[in-house]
Amino acid sequence: MTEPxxxxxxxxxxxxxxxxxxxxxxxxxxxxxxDYNSHxxxxxxxxxxxxxxxxxxxxxxxxxxxxxxxxxFYTVETHIIYERExxxxxxxxxxTQILDFDAKRLHFNHQMFNLNTGQRLSTCEQxxxxxxxxxxxxxxxxxxVVLALSAILSSHRELATPAEIGRTMKIIHKT
Numbered sequence: 001m002t003e004p005x006x007x008x009x010x011x012x013x014x015x016x017x018x019x020x021x022x023x024x025x026x027x028x029x030x031x032x033x034x035d036y037n038s039h040x041x042x043x044x045x046x047x048x049x050x051x052x053x054x055x056x057x058x059x060x061x062x063x064x065x066x067x068x069x070x071x072x073f074y075t076v077e078t079h080i081i082y083e084r085e086x087x088x089x090x091x092x093x094x095x096t097q098i099l100d101f102d103a104k105r106l107h108f109n110h111q112m113f114n115l116n117t118g119q120r121l122s123t124c125e126q127x128x129x130x131x132x133x134x135x136x137x138x139x140x141x142x143x144x145v146v147l148a149l150s151a152i153l154s155s156h157r158e159l160a161t162p163a164e165i166g167r168t169m170k171i172i173h174k175t
Contacts, residue, residue, distance in 0.1 A: 011061045012148040018155040024059065025052035025094040026115065029086050040086040049080070049110050049124040052094035056108070060148040070134040071142055073106060077127040081164055084114070084121045091115035097159055098152045103140045104130050106149065109162055123164055 009024065025048070033044035053075075057063070062073060086092065093115045099107045110124040132139035141149070 009055055009059045011063065012059055012151065014147070014151075016151075018152050020155045020159050021095040021097040021111070022056065022059065022152070023093065024055045024096045024110075025092075027051070027092045027094075029088055029090045029092065031088060034088050038087060040090075042080075042082065045080060045082065045086075045112065045122050046078070046124070048092060048094060048112060049078075049122075049126075052096060052110050053126070056096050060152070061145050066142070066145075067133070070132055071139065072131055072133050073128040074131050075126055076129050079125045079164075079167065079169075081123045081167070082121075083123070084119055086112075086114065086121055092121070097162070098149060098156050099125075099161065099165065101141070101146075101149050101153065104138050106130070106141070109165060111162070123162065125165055125167075 012018070027048055029040050029044075033040050033047070035041040057073065062071075066072070091114070093113045095111050095113070097109045097111075099109055101107065106128045108126055108128075110126070111120055112122040112124070113120050129138050130141045131137065
């Protein structure tokens, strides 16, 4: 899929003010993302969230050099909730809330909004594992990234946990 121009962010530095939530990614719905119903496809929602994750990685210091040294994050679980439709040329904004992290895992939530109307379109909760890509196994997050994540989490602890976090998908039968 084609990627529209994305905003570039600088890596977090000690003393930087951290927004809560992070305003990480903006885009516009392009023709390639629109399906036979004249709305953005479900795959395009994941694509937008994936690019928002890439910008988050830039912010916490997971850049090309970090990956070239053999470390990265891999997604192990994703829950997308589709709330509203996006149409061709709609302007999108993705904000990100760090929910938690430990030595090897990162848990966060993206929210996608229509930039013009302010309506929330979709959410994407993700769990990632930090890996040593050379050894092909989970590994501890490197100290500079831990420092950035700690600063962000400290800022984001003031935010309420979104109601959809940890939501289970199931059919509830009426009795």
